[in-house]
Amino acid sequence: MISWQEPTRVSSVRFAGKNQAVQEALDALPPSTWREQTIFLPAISADVLTRFPLRNEYFSRLQSLQSRSVAIIPIISRSRILGALSVGTTERVLTQDDVALFEELTRRIAMALENARLFDHQDRVARALQDAMLPTRFPSVRDVTLSTYYAPGRKEADVGGDWYDAFALSDGRLVLSVGDVCGSGLGAAVTMGHLRQAIRAIARTTDDPATILNVVDGQFQLDVPHALATAIVAIFDPLSHRLHYALAGHPPPLVRAASGEVTELNGTGLPLGIRGASEPPTQHFVLASGSVLVLYTDGLIEGSRDVIAGQALLRSAVAKLGSTELKSAAKVLYDAVLRDAPIDDDVAIITLGLCG
Helix, strand or coil: CEEEECCCCEEEECCCCCCHHHHHHHHHCCHHHCCCCCEEECCCCHHHHCCCCCCHHHHHHHHCCCCCEEEEEEEEECCEEEEEEEEEECCCCCCHHHHHHHHHHHHHHHHHHHHHHHHHHHHHHHHHHHHHHCCCCCCCECCEEEEEEEECCCCCCCCCEEEEEEEECCCCCEEEEEEEECCCCHHHHHHHHHHHHHHHHHHCCCCCHHHHHHHHHHHHHHHCCCCCEEEEEEEECCCCCEEEEEEECCCCCEEECCCCCEEECCCCCCCECCCCCCCCCCEEEECCCCCEEEEECHHHCCCCCCHHHHHHHHHHHHHCCCHHHHHHHHHHHHHHHHCCCCCCCCEEEEEEEECC
């Protein structure tokens, strides 16, 4: 029977025996008994228990075991006591060989706990960085409604490199970008931030989306060799309603007309990291009044592992968007497509709606 105790909680794993008294006694050992050295009691008796600074209830519970063997081995990592592994027997007496085995077990437990702690720390740093890099304020343009939604994946190592962005140029046109860095963790979050900022910077020097992606790709291949990312850059003119866009291995945008008809915009292009010299030029489309433009990352349509079914769900959800839902359109689409699905990948969505 083995009981593992941590400073903040007690969790027990029973390997043998049905004596509840032994289990309760092991669980009763307070953190004050944890030491940097193993405590080994071949036989528990009243005089042995006096070695411990136990309160009366702990003393009486352990004393009730009469002649039992107990070993308490600290779980130590980086000179910190993380908890204790307590082993008790109801029949045979523990030996030094048993204790040596338990000490080796605690070393492995400590290593596993430390690895989990480091992963958790990196995960929290990546999430904080990701949250800090995603924009929270967007330009206000007459007759244009922007909405965004981001959802992290739920698996371990689930912090990815998905992003969305929207900002205004000096002449009033809007630049939208959505992308997905392949991989996860802190590295993906950092790369995502670099790409988003690079698109912002280059968009202020050229207004051609294909050129923006090509310039970003050239720098990306130099800075982060062997990395991949998908992206879409779109520039919208609120006066003419003309949309200019280019893709880098990214799912094509959807447009819902005022009638409810949904159109998937044309476009191809290799991902960032492997683009060549003959990538497709910028594409053009005119958004009619009452239209809704939807940009998203592939996590939105891959939740069920069936991309075709995911695309069908998304098209159906886009077709049903109402004019009163423009401010929350991104969240409405997320709920319609993935509300009941397990989310393994990050999801980023941005929509642009035009008043009818």
